[in-house]
Amino acid sequence: MPPLTAISVEGYRCFAERTKLTLAPLTLLYGWNNSGKSSLLRLLPMLTDSVAESVTLPLAPSGVFDPEVTLRDLVWKGGEVAEIVVELGFPEDQKLRRVRFTVGFESPTNRPVLREVVLTGPSDRVLLTATHKPASAKDWWETVQHYEVARPGKTKTAKQVVTTEALEFQGLVPDASAKPPWTQLRKQLLGLRDSVLWLRSQRGPLRRFFPDQGAIPRLLKPDGSDAEYVLRHHPDITQAVSKWYEHHVERRLKVQDAADRLFRLVLETTKRASWGVDLVDSGQGLQQVLPVLVALEMARRHSSGGPSIVAIEEADASLHDNAQRWLGEHLCQLASEPSPPAVILETHSQILMLAVQLAVASGTLPRERVQIYWVSTDEAGRGYAEPVTLSPQGEPEGRWPPAFADKLALSRELLRKKLGT
Numbered sequence: 001m002p003p004l005t006a007i008s009v010e011g012y013r014c015f016a017e018r019t020k021l022t023l024a025p026l027t028l029l030y031g032w033n034n035s036g037k038s039s040l041l042r043l044l045p046m047l048t049d050s051v052a053e054s055v056t057l058p059l060a061p062s063g064v065f066d067p068e069v070t071l072r073d074l075v076w077k078g079g080e081v082a083e084i085v086v087e088l089g090f091p092e093d094q095k096l097r098r099v100r101f102t103v104g105f106e107s108p109t110n111r112p113v114l115r116e117v118v119l120t121g122p123s124d125r126v127l128l129t130a131t132h133k134p135a136s137a138k139d140w141w142e143t144v145q146h147y148e149v150a151r152p153g154k155t156k157t158a159k160q161v162v163t164t165e166a167l168e169f170q171g172l173v174p175d176a177s178a179k180p181p182w183t184q185l186r187k188q189l190l191g192l193r194d195s196v197l198w199l200r201s202q203r204g205p206l207r208r209f210f211p212d213q214g215a216i217p218r219l220l221k222p223d224g225s226d227a228e229y230v231l232r233h234h235p236d237i238t239q240a241v242s243k244w245y246e247h248h249v250e251r252r253l254k255v256q257d258a259a260d261r262l263f264r265l266v267l268e269t270t271k272r273a274s275w276g277v278d279l280v281d282s283g284q285g286l287q288q289v290l291p292v293l294v295a296l297e298m299a300r301r302h303s304s305g306g307p308s309i310v311a312i313e314e315a316d317a318s319l320h321d322n323a324q325r326w327l328g329e330h331l332c333q334l335a336s337e338p339s340p341p342a343v344i345l346e347t348h349s350q351i352l353m354l355a356v357q358l359a360v361a362s363g364t365l366p367r368e369r370v371q372i373y374w375v376s377t378d379e380a381g382r383g384y385a386e387p388v389t390l391s392p393q394g395e396p397e398g399r400w401p402p403a404f405a406d407k408l409a410l411s412r413e414l415l416r417k418k419l420g421t
Helices: 038-043 042-048 182-189 227-233 234-248 284-300 320-333 351-361 400-420
Strands: 006-010 019-022 027-029 085-090 098-106 111-120 126-133 145-151 159-169 196-199 252-260 262-267 275-280 310-315 344-346 368-375 383-390 397-398
Touching: 006 027, 006 042, 019 038, 019 383, 027 038, 027 320, 027 351, 038 310, 038 344, 038 368, 042 085, 098 284, 111 145, 111 397, 126 159, 145 400, 196 284, 227 234, 227 252, 227 262, 227 284, 234 320, 252 275, 252 310, 284 344, 320 351, 351 368, 351 383, 351 397, 368 397
Parallel strands: 027 344, 027 368, 196 310, 310 344
Antiparallel strands: 006 019, 006 085, 085 098, 098 111, 111 126, 126 145, 145 159, 252 262, 262 275, 368 383, 383 397
16 A cells, blocks of 8 residues: 555645645546646655655755755745645554644744644544744754644543653654654654655656666656666566557567667567667657656556555657557556555546546446546636546546536547447
């Protein structure tokens, strides 16, 4: 099971109000350009960067956004108080069910600080609320921060217990010397490390030859540029990815040795194994989808160390309509497996959407395993992510825009005519 079930945010970029994403086996983000889809999706890699070993800020944007973007740049500009609220939802088998972080800026240094941390256990019971106590002018540089911590009484009628605690955080992770339930929070946050594989929209380009190296990447780089090394060292992943090409374009993916400790990726025709072309010479769509397919296969193996959450921007980039459908069918198959990862996509593809609807309507994909969001902004620039579900017949239920609904209805009507129903 993925280590996260949901993530909520408030005061972040255009999302001034609380916006929640539930992470289903297949989560799709739709919306017009510049509506905030990428910002929402990038919460996941920013979160895992914020629990990394070397992180210094409560939230670490530099590895996800432009290197010049600061944490202040991500704060909603219309708020009276400059702060971002992030809430994480954990699986039911965890001792902590939710944690809410409020990140603000301390005066006079303007450095980011965790203003408040709220830990919630089973049955929505608040275990503690920690509120930051601003440092004095003489000790603002101290790494250890002081918090007023309120815990509920041991009985329902007992008053809450309030203490002052010195706490140190590495990003969002409390120091190892902290006491329970901070230790449980630390354990669950550390479980997020290496759990999210993020692919940005600008992927590649592929090279013709790759130097053979011993290092096997645990996660792909955001541009997918090291997918070839996963294929080099994992024949089972190569075979699984190759099946997609074989089934849909009648090409078999091969990793071939070359001179001087180099190797290359070749697409062979399934009819003449002796003839093939380098993948770099194939169409952009077949190149762009390669890291997507590799990422999905890595996530399929999450129980043996692969990432359990995959976040992909424009997964269907440069793909023909037929290939978008094939990718949609591939995603549905993965989401319908007994122990699927969580895959979240930012997409504009209506063809991919139709493939998902058809899988739900045909009963091959349980509809509770799909969550769709329509992402939009109002005239004031405020962003919203409206949940949309699919009926047993695959029909969108919720705030689904007419412009999309009309086209989908026409496509379904054309299909019915072809089937004679």
